[in-house]
Amino acid sequence: MQYLDTGWFGIFITLMMVTFVLSNIYRAKGKKELFIRRISGLNALDDAIGRATEMGRPIVMVPGIGDLNAISVQAVNIFKQVAKTASQFGTPIRVCCANAAVYTVAQEVIRDVYQGAGMIERFDSQTVQFVSDRQFAFAAGVSGMILRDQAAASFLLGEFYAESLIFAETANAIGAIQIAGSTKTAQTPFFIAACDYVLIGDEYYAASAYLTREPVLVGSLIGQDWGKILIAAMVFFGFLLNSIERVQPATQHRGEDDKGNANWTPVDSATVKEKDKLKKANDTFTFQVFNPFITEAMKKVDPPRKPDPDAPKEEGK
Amino acid sequence: MNAAFWDKLQKVDRRVLYVVLVVLTSIGLFLKAEIPVAVDDSSADFYAKLMKIDPNKPVVVQTDWTISTRGENMAHLECLLRILMTRKIKFVYYSATSDAPAFQVATDVIRHINEERKAMNLKVYERGTDYIGLGLFPNAEGANESMRNDIKKAWGGRRVRMPDGNETDIFQTPVLKGVNSMGDFGLMVVVTASDTIDFAVQRLNDKVELTGMATGVIAPGMLPYYQARQLKGFAGGLKGCYDMEYMMKHGINHPEEGGKIYVNAGKIVGEVPPLGSGKDLARATQYYADLHIALSLLIFAVVVGNVAMFAQKKAKKGAE
Amino acid sequence: MELLAQARLTFFGMTPNSPELWVKIIVTFILGLGVMFAFTKAPIRARRMIVFSFTFASGLFYILLWLWPVAVAREPGTLPNNAVEGVAFWLDDAVPRIADVAQILTAFLLGLGIMSLLTVHTQRIRRKAQDWKYSVLLMVSLVTMVGFGYVDWIQKKFQDPQGKLLEMANWGPVQYGQDLLFDGAYQQMEAAMFSMIAFFILSAAYRAFRVRSVESTVLMASALILMLSLMGALDFIWTTGINNLVAQTHNPFLDNFKISEVAGWVKSTLQTPSIRAIEFGVGLGAVAMGLRIWLGLERGGVSA
Amino acid sequence: MDQYLFIKLSVGVFFTIGLYSVLYKENKFYRFCEHIFLGLAAGYSLVAIWTSILYDQWWLKMTGVPAEGTSKMVPGYFMYAVLLPIGLCGYMVMSKKHNWMSKIPIGVILGLWSGQQVKNWWTQYGAQIYGSMQPVIPTTWSSLSRPALYTFNEAGAKVPLSPDAAAVIRSNIYATQALSNFIFVVTLVTALSYFLFNFELKGKFLRSFNTVGRWLLMVGFGALFGSTVMARFALVIDRMSFIWNEWLKLGR
Structure with a gap:
């Protein structure tokens, strides 16, 4: 039982947004004259x-x-x-x-x-x-x-x-x-x-x-502002990082099999084709953070489950 | 010209504009001009697909629109039916939307296309042997999901009245005989005025060749699906539908008398013949010519408003 | 899962039309009414707590669904390994049931809406206020529509297993009446009202698209580019011209000046990010307001 | 049958003209149509609320569906009965003393909505945040703009490039694309800055940032306006066609 690799980043960022809003509501309590x-x-x-x-x-x-x-x-x-x-x-x-x-x-x-x-x-x-x-x-x-x-x-x-x-x-x-x-x-x-x-x-x-001008509402608004700044910062650093990575030579390429599992193919610098020389969008660090790796092995982390004796049987099986 | 004239011109009563729009769009209906057009890649792919699929495999049509978006969607469905009927492809249709009248509306369209074919002495499509209507599935997402899993379960128990008056299970009819999964259909077409296309792409694009026809408001959202090849082609809005009718008349890369090629779609390698249904240029052609008139009026009105505003300012300054 | 899983009888899911099921339905309903009655006796300071607990419990479902560990690769007809998985299974099974709740509750409330409509119009009729005759008209068409609608539904659903009534040749007077009211009148009125937007677009554009300020100018410019790209004839002439130019000069760069390319550039480079910025803000606003409602932080208004 | 169809069409045309008459001014004809419209709509809602929502989504799920033919039995879940008393609480809004109870069903609806917002936030916006991180450094300077995917043969006709050559072009970022990407990111950030409410933007530079953000928003709105025009005009053209072609049978 564990989280699949998918999602920790999404949950983390969402929880950060939630914290921004709630902590600012708390901070704003009792304050007056907040700027809007x-x-x-x-x-x-x-x-x-x-x-x-x-x-x-x-x-x-x-x-x-x-x-x-x-x-x-x-x-x-x-x-x-x-x-x-x-x-x-x-x-x-x-x-x-x-x-x-x-x-x-x-x-x-x-x-x-x-x-x-x-x-x-x-x-x-x-x-x-x-x-x-x-x-x-x-x-x-x-x-x-x-x-x-x-x-x-x-x-x-x-x-x-x-x-x-x-x-x-x-x-x-x-x-x-x-x-x-x-x-x-x-x-x-x-x-x-x-x-x-x-x-x-x-x-x-x-x-x-x-x-x-209720403190709860204004505080929440400040939290939302923080959230927007976080998004802007993510986009800002993300596009810089992405830009730098895309001009670097690739050592491996990320692909997907027909079941949606990710895999890496190493790049052989001797035989590599012109189009595969540099890192592609899918190979970058940002892409990996936003689209985590899922493999068949990860789906087997849970121990096998027992069949349910009460479940009706499928006919003919 | 004096300031008062320009003042009037920049504050034309809205009712005057309305009357002009009614008059011009009414006149436009009688023009029926065939406007030369640069066909969209998405429509060219859609037409080529429809003309190339195996006529022995049935096509599944999901039609999710009602009278309120008749202007675009009715032209879409008519155009699709003409291609299917001319190519003698059997089809099954249903509606997957919470808008209850959708299925009835589609049935009416099939009826009037059949009447049109009767008048042209063409073969009338018979329910049960040539096509089947399944009815309404109010939850689009659930319907597509269960079709993905098991089509026999999803459509299980539905029956149809054959031309001889007997009731038959739909999977026993000539239309669906041999169909066991979505993959047995030659093509799926979603005709829609809402986001039901999203569900179809999410659930079905890897099971069946998926295409769509949607209103001008929905169509831009379909472009990413098309670019990702999740949709094999689509006709967007009135323009997309006119593209279809234009290709039905002229084909793609198809030389006509004098060697003239009307549609030169860069992406399609090779030639796709015209359809020749007896009524290739129909509703969309009529409306599309009219659309030009309406759009010109809109642009003209904006230009006149601006010119008048500047002229009035100038005239006022001159008077001072 | 729901669609794949076979029907399984449990304490909660029972054989249709069995007496036990009916007894349970009636008992549940009466218990519900009992609790409702008890609420009417609740002291004033408990009210806020009651409303809050209903709101909190409903929101908690989705929060749990979001944060609770997912039972990986669950197969139908298997039992959970432990209590944590048990909850995960339960959450997974409950999703399709909970998803309908809001819609069902809104549907129950429609009666209130109709009562409001009827109150406004009966008052108008009783007071013989201006236009009271139209209110009579409204009532009559409402009743007629309900009558034809239900009789038609009952006939089609329960008295016509073979689907004969789907064909016009077999219609009775009820079907004709329903079709005339719904298809002939109501739907056409909807289409008419919808199409009136075109008139309003014309008058709004004429009035607002003026070179008055930077704002209205850019608004007009980008709208005009998009509208020009919709005119097939213009697009055709322009595209043919550019194709010829490209063929003469052998310079494919000119392809970028096709009107559809220009419109596409405006959309993908300017429209998408500006709309996206709005969406980010709106999304955060919805989350923040959702949190305030869920945790009962909004004073007055909806929270008690 | 033909007579019936003609009557049906005439009814449609009558009401279409009636509703259009409001474009001139509010009048008795419009009032007549409007009230019939409202009556029919309320009637239809009362029918549809049971036949297409409550019957399928509540009643049948509560009472179950017995097996029939090839379709399997669906068990009845009696807990659905709880929803009726909760819904009835809403009607307490009429009571002067117990009107607070109407907040119970409202609270349930809003609670469900709120939970969903938090749960779905990332699925909705995560991909959009990633999609905005567009690379702005060109990967090649072999050409400033993206070369075409075709060349010209001796006869001067267009010939598509080989798939390999096309793939190379697709995998590269050219200078003009990089510039477009940069404009994209700048537009996003300036527009986002317009929606900061609690920070006073001081100084000429920051304030002009804000103003430019608003202008760029207007570009986006203009484009949105322009792209819906086709769909709306198609509808009015269709109404005209309904009157001229279908009813009067002219102009076919």
Whole structure:
């Protein structure tokens, strides 16, 4: 019983990332005034709410059409901040959900905000609503709502797919202020083209730390930064090492047999062909670290197991 | 021209653009021009493969798309069926996706291709003797995994109604007689609008010659598989499908009257004949010409917007 | 493994339709309800602990699967050598069962979503609010679809073992109704809505692709290169031209200026690394947030 | 039958035009189609949730499937019954007093998701990290750019190189490739620097690093935008074809 050679490096790096995040959360506890760089899309949230309040028109918010996961939870967390302000000023909000589990979370969280502010009478069946769990029916329903209610602002935060542009252009057509953000890189260009402010990639995950400045969240953000620096460092040293190795002559080449087991073939400098003289991508140290050696012998490290007497027999065998 | 004119031109109402798009794409449908094209390597390999496989071995078709991506995938499937039917290759098809209507949609396409062949007095493909439909497998990953392990178990117990009205186990039919594993199929084609192609590559590329046809959004992700020879060829998006139709008409490295060679695919050594199905240039040809019009409109609109913006700035400066 | 392994009857996996199985199902369900009822009596400070333990236990499964030593080269129908292997076997067997849990739970919650939809529209009808007639329309189409959908499913699944209904010639009124609503109306509306994106791409590109700032200029430039490479006719003229040039000059370096090559270069040298950088950040963000949720470090919001 | 098909097509065209009408402005026709669409979609969801999710993935696994014909018996696992009470907890969100209980199924879903993220992180990103370590030192200076895999014969026609010669070319890194690789690494690192949130980038050089990172991101986004255009336009062309070719039977 042991780990196969595969994976120790991956597990090690992942555990390092986990340690970065957790240790920084621990370090940040009790500290105040932690720096986060400016994220203009989030600064614009208050302006957008203010404008909606002045105009007396609703704010439409969509937490994406993805399943319930950290991305939609993050959207709900941001909407919670919006709801806090909106409930004070009596600005109507519409949170439109496309997934029943996300709807459940949003319902619970947003109602809590209104209850906490003592404004529960402002919370009605339309404040948080489930529109449809079918992608394009949802798109039709929400764009209809944006147009009919003449939304003053629309916040599109979460996992979006092809329908992203339908919302963004519809809201743009009636001149709503739009703040969008998606972790789906494929949809970000459409948001950039059609929305006023866009949270790109990771800025989305930084949002709740930015808005609340809670030590736990900011600490976690610092840990993520460390992780990114580690990745950049790995890439930096990796490409240097790789570059140097690739111009060195090879003494052996790594190959794979048809079972996926790795093996080494020594290089005979007298007979070697031109194309095999130098080290190839598979021969480098970095490749070996990322793609460990597996051999048939490694699969036999465990002692043989006894057959299970209760298991039904295969017919004819 | 004055600043007001340029101002208008850089703020054209979106509705005007929409109307222009509808009008132009509608007109474009009637043009049906055959546009000369430099065929992608991936499509050339795919076509050559389809034309070279042994017609006595059945082909397995996995079709995972629904009406919403009809624009690309329907052209794909039609084109594939025309090649298979013209070459008299038997095939079995099924859908491995959670999108329930996929199988029904594919069945409808087979029906209307059959109607088209009937109208041209060609042999109609009969269910049971020429092709078999297996139905829907909602979990793509699991379906491909079990096909890899044992095809008789994976498809076990499915029956088909033969033209004479009797029910038969699918492995007793002329289509699947002698098929015991994936390796007994001449080729596998995945027609898809989603990432089901990834599962097929992971589970099946070493068991059967695998090819694919996918929408323009999915296709770029298939390129690495093709470069690694895990996919033996593929048609990506509308362009890939038009490539196919163009080769069905002109072949590869195939001299026509006057010795003119339309498709000169560098990678394919030797000649691949055209198909001659009676309707080689079809849906994709019609749409592809139209696509040029739509793209030109888009580029034109962007250029006009920019020119107008600069001209207006200049005119304003002149006025001051 | 799951697919290869033969069905094996145990305490947990029992003969279908046997009375014991039904008794166990019902007992489990009632016990579950009992625990649920007990939870309603839980003191306020215990609530956080209850929710946390459910979350933690669920996350722990995948963490164990990740860190627990793997039973190397396990063959079906064999017994584990020791307790560590026993756990490894158990984890291995449980994966396909656990994988479905989230989807099943979300499916159970759909009822809540539909209730929300119905509440919004019944209120509109009751108050005779603006557009209340459309709400009636929505309700009617919902009920019709459910009716036709289930009757069609029951007929096809249980009353038609030979698959006759797959052919249009054997259809009854239910199949026609289901087909008209689903295939004729619903799916076509989906396709229509999907295709509307093309209109929006046009108007968004017209408005946003301006040489205003460096950002919007590079955005426009790289989009235009890609779009030009999609136009087969242009690609053809350009490629033929370059091929002729290469043939005249015998300089294959010019091949690099084919539009498809240029577009390919932009994609592989600039698009791939910039998107990858975003993905690295997003991946770390997901891990960090996953950890906070799993360990109950997120205050408010989802954690109790 | 032909009549039925014509009716079916007409219904499709009717709703297509109805939904398109919103492009002009929000109107009663659109509202009509939209509400039918929402109703049908909710109806379909209610059907599909049982027929394609719960029936196969929950009910049949709980009750098992008896052996039939060539297919083997699948045992029933009664523990699946636990999921129903957990799911029902979600409905407590309606209660004013016990709404906290809705967090139980939510916690289970999120807990599973979180565990998966940690477990899968390396499988997803490890290969990408390795793939970014591209060599930037050319292995040969025999040619600055990668030579073509063909030559010209006396007649001036292209002839492919011998496989050996081609393999040598493939195994080498040429100066232009090395330069491209260098741009790749620089793009990755600058773009990554844009996503550092807790470090204040001071000084002109570091700040310009950040700005360039953002520009390079825009290049990536532009390319993404451009490459989806074909697929989207194909769909609108298909809608037009649905109306003109299939319904009106013109232009075939």
